[in-house]
Amino acid sequence: MSYIPHTAAETQDMLAKIGVASFDELFDAVPAGQRFPTLDLPPAMSEMEIAAEMLAISEANDHAGDFAMFRGAGAYHHFIPSVVNHMLLRGEFYTAYTPYQPEISQGTLQATYEYQSMMCALTGMDAANASHYDGATSLAEAVTVALEVSRNRRKKIILSHAIHPQYREVLRTYHQGKDIRIIGDRGRGELVDLMEMLDSNTAMVAVQYPNFFGQVEDLRRLADTVHASGGLLVVVANPLALSLFTPPGEFGADIVVGEGQPLGIPLTFGGPYLGYFAIKQRLVRKIAGRIIGETVDVEGKRAYVMTLRPREQDIKRERATSNICTNQGLMALAAAVYLSLMGKNGLRQVGELNYHKAHYAAAQIDRLDGYSVDMTKPFFNEFVVACPRPIAEINAALLDAGVIGGYDLAQHYYHLPNHMLLCVTECNTRAEIDRLVDILEGLR
């Protein structure tokens, strides 16, 4: 039977050793009336059949391998060097558990420490944890830290509406059992409007960088104002944009979180991704989840281990601030390999490719009759296009021509009908961009 090695003879020997005549006797503690139901599932398949079935399912989807991809909105089609996948396929990495036994887990532990270090480098922060589930849950966990920092005395959380709508939903899901107020994101508030909401009851302000509409804003004044009121500034940052733009640690962010998927992790229909979480030194003991530290073994040899363990659920139980246990470890490894390969210059080069291609596309589209892009505000690889027609119509026409168009902003922003969020990355060739522009031009 598939992945079970037992022969009939071995099974008999083992049952005899236990002293039972059949498997069934082993389950005598299960209520008799409910024992041994039939499972109505499709019949077993051979490996050949599974391979064929999975291929058929794969081919029933329109994907970035076959289509020119211009959709982002929190999940991005980027170039992933071949080495990343080869390293993820090392069985020693992907078939290991959480490194509870550090003596035989130094591979995972050191790679995670390197990941933490490189996330500090990108964000300009002092410490990063080993991962959360995704960017959205990292943001939700940041709220917990902010509430803890104020010893639960401050009860107001201010969110920019230009944070990914699904992240804001997740944050509300996480904190529905708490007596707090989450405000700021119901209107079209600018940064100055968020500043006006600040008071001595505010635990934190969160903004996205670049924001959900792709724009890169100067957050220095916001940081100073938040700190003057005694709250924390949480920045949700696209880590790839940090190849070019000022790291949030430099302008005073207290916590930087976000989605690590752009760093070498494929789209895979939304997951597994990588929630990164980076923090300033003075708050490091408030961080949730696993974190790896350097130490030595009894012979003085450098080694790595999960540290600050007493914060975690298995030790602190009902007094833990988060229940996280399993995280996204392998995805942190992917990011570590990706960042090691890219390095200082490669990552900057990828960032510039995104920037230039997006700006080329934006300029071409802005020139079209009926379309406009706000070219006055700085952006990275995403921008909003005001279109002459409903986005669903435009996207249907694009799809027919082999192009996956932008994200329809009207789904979440009712004041933005006929607006799409377009994403252009290093993967989009000039020919693809020109084709996109041509098709749009015909859709006035």
Added chain:
Amino acid sequence: MSEPIIYDLSAPGRSGVNLPAPDVPTAPLPNELLRDDLPLPEVGELQVVRHFVRLSQLNYSIDTGLYPLGSCTMKYNPKINEDAARLPGLAQLHPLADPESCQGAMMLMHELQSWLGEISGFEAVSLTPAAGAQGEFAGILMIRQYHIDRGEPERDIILVPDSAHGTNPATVTMAGLRMQQLPANAAGEVDLDALHEACSGENAGQIAGMMMTMPSTLGLFEPNIAQVIERVQSVGGLMYMDGANMNALMAVVKPGKLGFDCMHYNLHKTFSTPHGGGGPGSGAVGVNARLRDYLPGPVVRRDALPGDAAADDEVPSARYDWHMPSKSIGRLKAFAGNFGMHLRAYAYIRAYGGEGLRQVTRCAVLNANYLREKLRGEYALPYDQTADGARRYCGHEFVVRGAFDDAPGVHALDISKRLIDYGFHPPTNYFPLIVPEALLIEPTETESKDDLDKLAEAMRSIAKEARETPQLLQDAPSTAPVRRLDEAKAARQLHLCCPAARPGA
């Protein structure tokens, strides 16, 4: 030799990638918003490959040996599933694709929802939770909202046995409810008297529900499960099952039919999706009819299309769409869960079918009971008998006491570390908390009798060493890449980030 840190392999100007030149005119960069410095290492491609390959060789893994880590179900992770996950229509599919562009992926999710429901006897399943702990969180939030909607917001106590995994009590607090711990009786089961007391008097009206692990974290089937469920539900509470141990239950019993209202599955345990050195996982949740509208979303809904689809293979017979349940507790993460885990679990269930999964459970339980018998007499087996002294079998895992009265200096941890020298991964240490010096052993069904015999032999030999040469255990491991670590130093002098990664380094 230690493997250097990646930064130590760095030399200015070196690069590990080969990128194209821009094929578009360049645009001016906004200088005032740019960073000055990006302190990432500069390493060549081969050096990066060697670095991570060498790191991988410092790890123990299922692919290299037996990994009897209790509660974690470290079974073989089929290679075909890794191939499937890398097919372009799955790996390169955008999560915000329009539904007509991702019908294949949505069909897969829909099938997996219904298969998981069938396996555990639940009405509806949501695949969105990213791990077991997030599934628990979803379950407790649903229970909370259910009581609020019925006008009973005062129900805020969740009963949790003292043998529970740490995520259970932590979940209760996170959801804004109160945890009340229930002691185990002498047989390691829920103490029915304590349960009756918790469900009596003033407390009764405050009970929101109870979390239970089945089989328990001791690896034991709860013989009084029907009474426990009945008691909690009789005072208006709901029953949550921690499904981490489903590997002992497939085609043996359906938790939903036993009366549980809700449970999470660990696709990264029972359904063989790899643990990845700590994650990712998937903690899908199943619910009965009363909670189905509260599920976290989105879930996939199937609408049959009119016409005689069976006659023509080219015409789809159904359309799949996203659906947010009407009273949903909300989204738990962006998009729709760890799809990469869903597709592996799908392929895994495909390989077995219903009877095959029964065989998985049988062999998992067989292996555990066999190993337990082989260790009997060498190690103490706590809770070896039922409350009335009868013989009992374990589920897919069992606990031994990792200490010996005639070897007072030896602890469970020493036995674990010595097992490393024998070439095995240690069992889970010090869990469940109700057994002092616990070693929780879960061999899984994919281990052969030969390998179990070797593990038993190693454990026997260690038991002997514990009396004769305890220092060997206390100094272990001596064959691993590093010796025991100074964990106190790690926590006292925090080094969480390589100095070279700091600005200006």
